[in-house]
Amino acid sequence: MHSLEPELRALREEGLIDDATAGRALALDRGHVFSMYAELRATLYAGVLLVVAGVGIILARNIDRIGPLAIVLAVALIAVACAVPAVRAKSAGRPLPVAGEYLLLLGVLLVSADLAYAERQFALLGPLWSWHLLLLAVAHAAIAYAFVSPLVLAAALTALAGWFGVGGTPGDLLRVSYSEAEFGARALACALVIAAWRYADRRARPESRFSDVFDHFATNLAFWGVIAWCLEWPWLAAGLPLLAALSYASVRRGLESGREAFLVYGTVYAAIGTCAAVLPFLHGATLSLGFVLIVVCAAATALWRLRRRLREPGP
Amino acid sequence: MSQWRPSPDEERWLAVASELGAAVPHAALAERTGGWRSTGPLARIALFGLGFVAAVLLFGVLGFGSETMLLVAGVIATLAAEWLAVRKRLYASGIEEGLTLAGFLMIGLWIAVEVLPAPDHGDTSLHALVVIAAVGAAGLRRLNAFVTTCAGIGLIYWIGSTVLADVLDAVTDRGMTAFAAGCVLAALALALGAREYRRPAHDRMLDWLVATLPIAAYSQYPRVAALEAAAVASGTGTTRLIVVVVLLALGAVMLTTGLKRRRHAPLWGFLGCVVAIAFELRAAVPVSAETWLIAWGLVALAAGVALDRYLREPRNGLTSVSLKRGEGPLDLLQIAGSALLAHRSAPEAPSAEHGFEGGGGKFGGGGASGRY
Numbered sequence: 001m002h003s004l005e006p007e008l009r010a011l012r013e014e015g016l017i018d019d020a021t022a023g024r025a026l027a028l029d030r031g032h033v034f035s036m037y038a039e040l041r042a043t044l045y046a047g048v049l050l051v052v053a054g055v056g057i058i059l060a061r062n063i064d065r066i067g068p069l070a071i072v073l074a075v076a077l078i079a080v081a082c083a084v085p086a087v088r089a090k091s092a093g094r095p096l097p098v099a100g101e102y103l104l105l106l107g108v109l110l111v112s113a114d115l116a117y118a119e120r121q122f123a124l125l126g127p128l129w130s131w132h133l134l135l136l137a138v139a140h141a142a143i144a145y146a147f148v149s150p151l152v153l154a155a156a157l158t159a160l161a162g163w164f165g166v167g168g169t170p171g172d173l174l175r176v177s178y179s180e181a182e183f184g185a186r187a188l189a190c191a192l193v194i195a196a197w198r199y200a201d202r203r204a205r206p207e208s209r210f211s212d213v214f215d216h217f218a219t220n221l222a223f224w225g226v227i228a229w230c231l232e233w234p235w236l237a238a239g240l241p242l243l244a245a246l247s248y249a250s251v252r253r254g255l256e257s258g259r260e261a262f263l264v265y266g267t268v269y270a271a272i273g274t275c276a277a278v279l280p281f282l283h284g285a286t287l288s289l290g291f292v293l294i295v296v297c298a299a300a301t302a303l304w305r306l307r308r309r310l311r312e313p314g315p
Numbered sequence: 316m317s318q319w320r321p322s323p324d325e326e327r328w329l330a331v332a333s334e335l336g337a338a339v340p341h342a343a344l345a346e347r348t349g350g351w352r353s354t355g356p357l358a359r360i361a362l363f364g365l366g367f368v369a370a371v372l373l374f375g376v377l378g379f380g381s382e383t384m385l386l387v388a389g390v391i392a393t394l395a396a397e398w399l400a401v402r403k404r405l406y407a408s409g410i411e412e413g414l415t416l417a418g419f420l421m422i423g424l425w426i427a428v429e430v431l432p433a434p435d436h437g438d439t440s441l442h443a444l445v446v447i448a449a450v451g452a453a454g455l456r457r458l459n460a461f462v463t464t465c466a467g468i469g470l471i472y473w474i475g476s477t478v479l480a481d482v483l484d485a486v487t488d489r490g491m492t493a494f495a496a497g498c499v500l501a502a503l504a505l506a507l508g509a510r511e512y513r514r515p516a517h518d519r520m521l522d523w524l525v526a527t528l529p530i531a532a533y534s535q536y537p538r539v540a541a542l543e544a545a546a547v548a549s550g551t552g553t554t555r556l557i558v559v560v561v562l563l564a565l566g567a568v569m570l571t572t573g574l575k576r577r578r579h580a581p582l583w584g585f586l587g588c589v590v591a592i593a594f595e596l597r598a599a600v601p602v603s604a605e606t607w608l609i610a611w612g613l614v615a616l617a618a619g620v621a622l623d624r625y626l627r628e629p630r631n632g633l634t635s636v637s638l639k640r641g642e643g644p645l646d647l648l649q650i651a652g653s654a655l656l657a658h659r660s661a662p663e664a665p666s667a668e669h670g671f672e673g674g675g676g677k678f679g680g681g682g683a684s685g686r687y
Binding site: 028033034038045049051098100103105260264267271304308 | 509656
């Protein structure tokens with residue numbers, strides 16, 4: 001164990017921190033106040049993950065034994081039941097508790113799996129099946145707004161990205177089956193929609209809790225799109241200037257808002273994009289590796305310097 | 316004042332600065348921290364990765380084919396890290412940590428390949444130990460808890476690969492020696508954590524071991540690799556009972572210690588024990604994979620809901636409410652995790668006979684396909 005009590009006391013005695021700050025820091029240091037928020041979230045996330053995985057296997061394995069309609073109805077019923085705590089909190093005028101939010105997320109994911117299963121079994125929309133993703137995005141977004149849940153909003157944005165043809169995880173970048181240019185255009189279009197949505201949300205509700213989620217989705221998607229463009233000539237001609245502009249915007253956003261995640265995006269994605277653009281034109285392993293080494297060193301230096309300028313803690 | 320790394324006092328002031336953030340004037344702490352400069356958690360992770368990649372690229376530039384270049388690249392990376400620490404006064408900034416880890420690792424690999432005698436009858440345990448020692452030394456040099464924990468987990472793997480472990484496992488069950496060693500190390504780290512340490516980094520190193528070793532030790536146990544009941548049930552009844560009893564005991568000690576000391580690490584260790592017990596009980600109650608997943612998922616959700624309700628109003632200082640504001644790595648993980656789950660459960664493209672043209676949706680997740 002270690003305690004920073006002597007240092008905190010010294011700062012208070014010297015008048016460098018006020019009594020309230022010192023009191024709060026000392027209470028945390030002594031363990032008089034102890035939050036189990038992280039452990040709680042991990043437990044709830046594991047619960048959601050396991051249930052969704054189990055339901056997924058049931059949907060895949062037990063079609064013949066139970067019957068598709070029964071499965072669809074049962075899963076829908078469970079999904080509705082998951083929303084009960086959130087509905088109760090909302091009707092009582094209380095903010096959504098952590099557990100209620102994760103249960104709501106479970107309900108939303110079960111609805112997604114249920115719809116996916118129904119679509120596969122009954123081919124409800126036929127060749128227009130991908131509109132299910134848009135429907136899901138709209139439905140999830142409505143639920144997210146109704147219960148003010150950033151987690152459900154993340155699910156909505158993932159469905160929206162899926163509708164645009166951009167997977168929800170970085171791994172999807174590695175198995176692009178369109179041409180890079182098409183993937184890039186789709187990702188950029190999706191990022192633009194999300195950015196516009198964020199702007200509208202911020203204007204309508206200045207105290208919105210969703211801005212962070214919008215920002216992360218839009219930034220990552222935009223960078224994925226631009227990097228995809230950097231991989232293919234002649235899109236490279238548009239991709240490189242866009243990469244520079246996006247990196248600048250991301251870094252500037254990070255510096256203005258004091259959020260280092262955007263500094264990381266701005267520098268690391270810029271390094272990846274630069275390597276993606278230049279490496280195809282270099283011949284020989286040593287030259288290529290040397291170039292990447294220079295880019296990596298430049299990115300590290302830039303990130304370090306930018307982080308020092310951030311309006312954030314640190315001596 | 317040391318040139319090589321912050322003194323305990325300087326490190327404590329760095330910890331205070333990190334804890335209080337903007338609440339305390341930077342200038343007031345600059346002198347007390349000895350001019351050492353640190354960075355935030357996300358930038359540190361990114362810089363760690365960049366530093367490590369840079370060192371590996373350096374090896375590539377010098378020539379992947381030559382073992383001597385391992386040593387040259389390792390020494391250059393290590394010297395670069397030392398230069399950043401001594402001249403630029405970087406501490407816990409990521410870049411020097413990544414460079415040191417890669418540098419030490421390459422030097423360790425060079426010793427294993429070039430200095431040590433060739434493996435005798437395929438026994439590479441001494442060579443592996445040298446590499447693990449190199450990782451441990453890098454962690455201790457930089458006071459980096461993540462790296463020392465990697466070395467600790469590597470040590471458990473190494474113990475499980477020794478001839479002595481093979482002999483002991485023949486008497487008990489496969490993986491039992493490594494499992495026992497992991498549990499002993501976790502208990503030892505927990506006991507040592509009761510001491511008061513001047514350096515916060517030393518405390519953090521023990522914390523990381525306490526949090527990760529239970530699950531790392533259990534993962535040595537081969538049954539964990541399979542989710543199918545038949546594979547899980549392959550062990551003998553006696554060893555399973557011993558494993559469950561050990562995990563229960565360790566978990567109980569972790570939980571009580573975590574609550575008593577008000578520390579997170581033992582609570583994470585306790586959660587690791589619960590996961591291990593859940594796997595082990597799967598053999599005792601042979602049910603289908605989906606039933607097992609849903610049952611334990613519901614248990615986790617029920618526990619979470621109960622805990623949230625119970626601690627919504629603080630009890631004895633314990634609360635389920637977040638005490639920190641702002642965006643940390645865990646908040647980002649939460650958003651990413653939610654997106655990942657949504658990705659897995661969303662509709663996927665139907666087979667070709669449906670004549671899919673669609674709006675572009677290309678999800679390849681689980682859901683109806685059951686690819687979990």
